[in-house]
Amino acid sequence: MTDLAQRRVTIPGRRQRVTISDLAESLGLAKGTVSRALNGYPDISESTRLRVKHAAEAMGYSPLSHAQAIRTGVVRSVGLVLQTTEHDGHRPFLASFLAGISEAASEADWSLTLATASSNEDTERVLGRLVGAHKADGFILPRTYMDDPRIDFLKKNHVPFVLFGRTRDPEGCAWYDIESEVAIEEAVCILYGLGHRRIGFVPGRDGYTFSELRLEGYRSGLAMCGLPDAPELIGQGALNPEAGEAAARELLTLENPPTALVFSADRAAFGGYTAAETLGLKIGRDVSVVSYDGLLEGGMLSPALSTFSVDMRQAGVRLTELLIRRIRGEAPEDLRELAQARFVARGSHGQPSMSPAELARRVSKELKSQGRN
Amino acid sequence: MTDLAQRRVTIPGRRQRVTISDLAESLGLAKGTVSRALNGYPDISESTRLRVKHAAEAMGYSPLSHAQAIRTGVVRSVGLVLQTTEHDGHRPFLASFLAGISEAASEADWSLTLATASSNEDTERVLGRLVGAHKADGFILPRTYMDDPRIDFLKKNHVPFVLFGRTRDPEGCAWYDIESEVAIEEAVCILYGLGHRRIGFVPGRDGYTFSELRLEGYRSGLAMCGLPDAPELIGQGALNPEAGEAAARELLTLENPPTALVFSADRAAFGGYTAAETLGLKIGRDVSVVSYDGLLEGGMLSPALSTFSVDMRQAGVRLTELLIRRIRGEAPEDLRELAQARFVARGSHGQPSMSPAELARRVSKELKSQGRN
DNA sequence: TCTGTTGCCGAAACCGGTTTCGGATCTTCT
């Protein structure tokens, strides 16, 4: 007995489910005929089609999707592998994302097969398992990298997929993405419009496509406003509060510090609040902050975080629709869609209350007084 | 052509997947023999079993789970229907819950089929759809009610399930639950130990089993400490910040107000912070707060919320293990498990700084001064 | 009237597995 033997399960109540043969028999038709009637084949007369349809409803018949799948090769399920590591920012809006996917899937009478993984390697393993057993007909790939091994794997195995994000080589890829670079650009312009002239930026983590795009957005924002490109104003990558705090502190203790900070991610911005506090600065007054993600928790901070909000439910819906179309054979080039984030102005940004020089003096005084204690 | 016709999908690349027949042919065996070898039947010699196993690995064979399901009746998938309504508190720890389920499912080579619904009625509809197409072999039912229609439905259809929670009639039910009533009881005792003598309680919403249990926990906590049962100290049910604020405000503006509040849910406690602020009270000093859920966001508040933390990953793992055993035929009575929440002492509770009478004076003075403005 | 079409359905193969049944070999015992 190998371990496989133990995997087998006994059939429980074996309750009597209405099969297509039952239905056919009670109608006096061949089961093939019933199948074609239910699936809308043109060689079935309208009258029998209706007769079958009504009988099916009356008898409560619904086909087993896996029985259909054995012949059609389609299990009517979209796959999603989530990475649940700490620095993973999509946890907060996970519920609405899943709701969007599930909603769109239900609409087409599909379902969602979900799995989680703890690392990039694990993700590939899990993906391999799901593909191997054909648990899903295609996959939504969240948080894509510029060079993404998942894409290579799925391409090689001819498994349909759609990216939530973009990637370096668009060949064969369908996607839906939020143009966060546009949002970051807008953030810079908003701050410029309020009078800020030194605007710092805390990027995301290397590798993620969105990180590079947001950095581009920052640069193009500066260019649009006629501000010089000052490399020292670009902090270290951060996607969580700890890293965000470190990055913000580094920027705010520069000799010529920024009076406003733009964060790539809300969770990093949360750390920015801590950094400001420890430097004796009040966000929204002494230093402006604009961020990206639109997390609800940002509203609980004081002042509430100004941020670009993303409609994750809608993202889930669109991704699912695109994926199903992709599975049905449409070309990936025709399945690409971009959307915009929406600015939620709350209390963390405003006009600069001091010049960079004054800010620097404030900070160094505060640091000195802390040093004495 | 009915709408059903459009649902059919074309088979794409039709890539050549290794079937059990391929494997059998290349081994010179009958496919039935190969199947029995892989599934550990005792009538296969050890030598052929190994030969088959190695060949399967070499050729990269993995059975289609839906092809197996057609004969065995088991699709190797656990089902979960989440309700994503606003007042739904489990959104924040959803990721770890799902990770737990997925992890335990993978361990047994099962997968997770997830769906969402927007209301109780919708939940039943979605559940019906999944059961109808046999998308899962059994279900995890989160957030159970004392009288839960989902339970009736699944029982009637002989579909295995396991509760995350408890219910009025335990007949035929397997479950895993956190004894939150014990936690609430402990919360009362902790506050009593610090010197509080009037301790208010904000329950959850009617219907949920956990709400009633936590209320019981509150009462038994009072009894254990020898405190009288004062009905006016029990606020209105609240599971979100808005309702929590209203409930807390009502309690704190009593003639003889509590100096400490116990909340059934963190999200309600968040509203308690707002209520305290608007009444000019500082949580942790003027009024103590202890809550339940262990949300990470509570740590971002100032002072950080003292709360009972629940290991949702572990809950997911145990629920899945219990469900799979249930599906394999074990009796529900043998599949019941309770666990405890863990107290996370942070900054929102402490010794009372004033008597209820002084507190009442403070509050009424604050209200008057607000009235004048 | 005879021949094509066309419309409609039955019969059977098929999908990729699992499970039952029976039979051939190989031991073991008398």
Place this chain on the structure above:
DNA sequence: AGAAGATCCGAAACCGGTTTCGGCAACAGA
């Protein structure tokens, strides 16, 4: 040596659907 078991595997049925193929009947056209 012959009979009785035990061991191991092949053949075929089966699960619940889908799809192909062919034939019958009705109808149209010549």
